[in-house]
Amino acid sequence: MKPFPSPLRRHLGRLLAAWLMPALLLQPLPGRPHEGAPHADEAPAAGPADHLPRRLPDGAVALPKPVQRTLALRTVVAEPRSVPAVVQLAGRVVTDPQADGHVQASWSGRLEPGPQGLPLPGQAVRAGQVLARVVANVDPLARAQQAAQQAELRAARTLAEQRLQRLQSLADTVPRKDIDAARSELASLDARLAALAPATAPVELLRAPVSGVIARSEAVAGQVVEARDLLFEIVDPRRLLIEAIAFDAGLAADVVGAELQSGDRRWPLAFVGAARVMKEQALPLLFRVRQREGLPLALGQPVTVAVQRRTPLQGMPLPAAALVRSAANEPQVWVKTAPERFEPRRVQHLPLDGGRVLITAGVQAGERVVTDGAAMLPQVR
Numbered sequence: 001m002k003p004f005p006s007p008l009r010r011h012l013g014r015l016l017a018a019w020l021m022p023a024l025l026l027q028p029l030p031g032r033p034h035e036g037a038p039h040a041d042e043a044p045a046a047g048p049a050d051h052l053p054r055r056l057p058d059g060a061v062a063l064p065k066p067v068q069r070t071l072a073l074r075t076v077v078a079e080p081r082s083v084p085a086v087v088q089l090a091g092r093v094v095t096d097p098q099a100d101g102h103v104q105a106s107w108s109g110r111l112e113p114g115p116q117g118l119p120l121p122g123q124a125v126r127a128g129q130v131l132a133r134v135v136a137n138v139d140p141l142a143r144a145q146q147a148a149q150q151a152e153l154r155a156a157r158t159l160a161e162q163r164l165q166r167l168q169s170l171a172d173t174v175p176r177k178d179i180d181a182a183r184s185e186l187a188s189l190d191a192r193l194a195a196l197a198p199a200t201a202p203v204e205l206l207r208a209p210v211s212g213v214i215a216r217s218e219a220v221a222g223q224v225v226e227a228r229d230l231l232f233e234i235v236d237p238r239r240l241l242i243e244a245i246a247f248d249a250g251l252a253a254d255v256v257g258a259e260l261q262s263g264d265r266r267w268p269l270a271f272v273g274a275a276r277v278m279k280e281q282a283l284p285l286l287f288r289v290r291q292r293e294g295l296p297l298a299l300g301q302p303v304t305v306a307v308q309r310r311t312p313l314q315g316m317p318l319p320a321a322a323l324v325r326s327a328a329n330e331p332q333v334w335v336k337t338a339p340e341r342f343e344p345r346r347v348q349h350l351p352l353d354g355g356r357v358l359i360t361a362g363v364q365a366g367e368r369v370v371t372d373g374a375a376m377l378p379q380v381r
Contacts, residue, residue: 052064052067053067053380054380054381055380055381056341059343059344060337060341060342060343060344061334061341061342061343061377061380062340062341063340063341063342063377063380064340065339065340068340071373071376072372072373073370073372073373074370074371074372074373075336075368075369075370075371076318076319076322076368076369076371077366077367077368077369078316078318078359078363078364078365078366078367078368078369079316079365079366080314080315080316080365081314081315081316081317082312082313082314083312083313083315083317083352083358084256084257084308084309084310084311084312084313085308085309085311085312085313086306086307086308086309086351086352087246087248087251087306087307087309088304088305088306088307088351089244089245089246089285089304089305089306089307090244090245090302090304090305091242091243091244091245091285091287091302091303091304091305092242092243092300092301092302092303093240093241093242093243093297093298093299093300093301093303094240094241094242094243094286094299094300095235095239095240095241095299096236096239096240096241098239099210099212099235099236099238099239100210100233100234100235100236101208101209101210101212101233101234101235102209102230102232102233102234103131103132103206103207103208103209103230103231103232103233103234104227104228104229104230104231105134105204105206105225105226105227105228105229105231106134106204106227107134107136107202107204107227108136108137108224108225108226108227109134109135109136109137109202109204109224109225110134110135110137110222110223110224110225111132111133111134111219111220111221111222111223111224111225111231112132112133112134112135112221112222113132113133113221114129114130114131114132114133114205114206115130116129116130118131118132118217118219118220118221119131119214119217119232120214120217121214121215121216121217122213122214123213123214124211124212124213124214125208125211125212125213125214125234126208126211127208127209127210127211128207128208129207129208130205130206130207131206131207131208131219131231131232132206132219132231132232133203133204133205133206134203134204134206134225135202135203136202136203136204137224138202146196149196150193150196150197153189153192153193153196154193156189157186157189157190157193160182160185160186160189161186163182164179164182164183164186167179167182206231206232208232208234209234210234210236211234211236212234212235212236212237213234213235213236213237214232214233214234215233215234215235215299216230216232216233216299217231217232217233218230218231218232219231219232233299235299237297240289240297240299241272241286241287241288242260242269242286242287242288242289242303242305243284243285243286243287244258244284244285244286244287244305244307245279245280245282245283245284245285246274246282246283246284246285246307247281247282247283248283249278249283251283251285251307251309252273252274252283252285254309254310254311255271255285255307255308255309256308256309256310257269257271257307257308258270258271258287258305258306258307258308259305259306259308260287260289260295260303260304260305261303261304261305261306261355262295262296262303266306266355267289267290267295268290269287269288269289269290269305270287270288270289270290271285271286271287272286272287272288273285273286274286285305285307287305306352313350313358313360314360315349315350315358315359315360316358316359316363316365317352317356317357317358317359318333318356318357318358318359318369318371319355319356319357319371320355320356320357321371321372321374321375322334322357322369322370322371322374323347323349323357323374324374324375324377324378325378326344326346326378327378330346331346331347331348331349332344332345332346332347332362333345333347333359333362333363333369333370333374334369334370334374334377335363335367335368335369335370336367336368336369336370337367342370342377344377344378345362345363346362347359347360347361347362347363348360348361348362
């Protein structure tokens with residue numbers, strides 16, 4: 001067989017190379033896997049979903065450690081204990097009758113500032129300090145009658161004084177008793193004139209009955225006040241009382257201790273006593289604040305008082321932040337069962353105070369319950 005001509009061989013070689021080249025490029029190189037195939041001794045890389053929080057089929061939540069640190073999750077170990085029963089009562093801040101003072105006008109008149117001006121709310125005053133003056137309003141007719149009476153008394157005094165002088169000049173010839181009677185009459189006329197002098201424009205000095213701070217001021221210079229109008233109220237902020245309302249009359253004999261709740265802070269209270277007369281179908285209980293530093297209280301401010309009773313309760317006290325609501329609006333807590341696994345537990349609880357609850361069922365002793373950040377776990381989907 002004759003070989004092909006040289007030009008024809010070259011043309012067939014180009015066609016063969018164009019047909020075989022794609023097939024050769026698709027073949028994997030020896031000892032090197034093609035793109036996308038893992039090595040036999042190399043594990044598959046973790047996907048991005050493994051580093052994200054996710055809800056598991058059984059209702060638990062898988063939460064990686066970095067996410068736990070981002071959410072600032074904190075847990076506590078549930079420990080059963082015996083704690084006193086706590087009743088939360090609504091109360092308000094009242095004054096101590098021995099440290100409270102009211103400044104009122106005795107008669108109607110025009111109000112004028114005292115020597116140091118009218119005191120302002122929050123200003124400290126001392127007992128006996130003049131706070132204001134009240135110039136009485138006198139009827140013009142009554143003032144004219146008083147002026148006429150004063151004129152008559154002054155004329156009578158002049159005559160009595162002249163009579164006394166004549167009798168004293170005749171002391172050797174007149175009885176001593178006549179001179180004493182004239183002197184006594186002159187003294188009586190002087191006293192009557194002195195008594196009527198302030199009646200024409202009487203001024204009442206309003207003094208502070210106790211030392212303390214001006215809690216309320218209703219005084220304005222120049223205003224016309226009526227008798228018994230309350231112008232100033234003085235309180236001692238160190239001697240305020242807390243009045244709580246109890247609807248159980250037997251609670252007064254079962255009080256062990258009490259705390260005043262204000263946000264996340266607690267202040268101990270000392271039980272003073274209970275009234276024996278119902279007030280609006282409730283029994284008022286009085287408490288005194290033991291520690292006043294940093295306690296912002298204002299007269300009439302509503303507060304919450306947690307009263308501890310002698311009756312003990314068994315359970316696991318936990319912070320109130322650990323208790324959350326499920327999708328069915330049932331109370332539950334989240335328990336950390338593994339380093340990155342959290343399970344919801346439906347619980348039964350009783351309120352202890354504003355910052356704690358008592359878990360009576362649903363959590364086992366020794367389990368770690370989420371306290372800080374528990375409200376974020378139900379949001380994981």
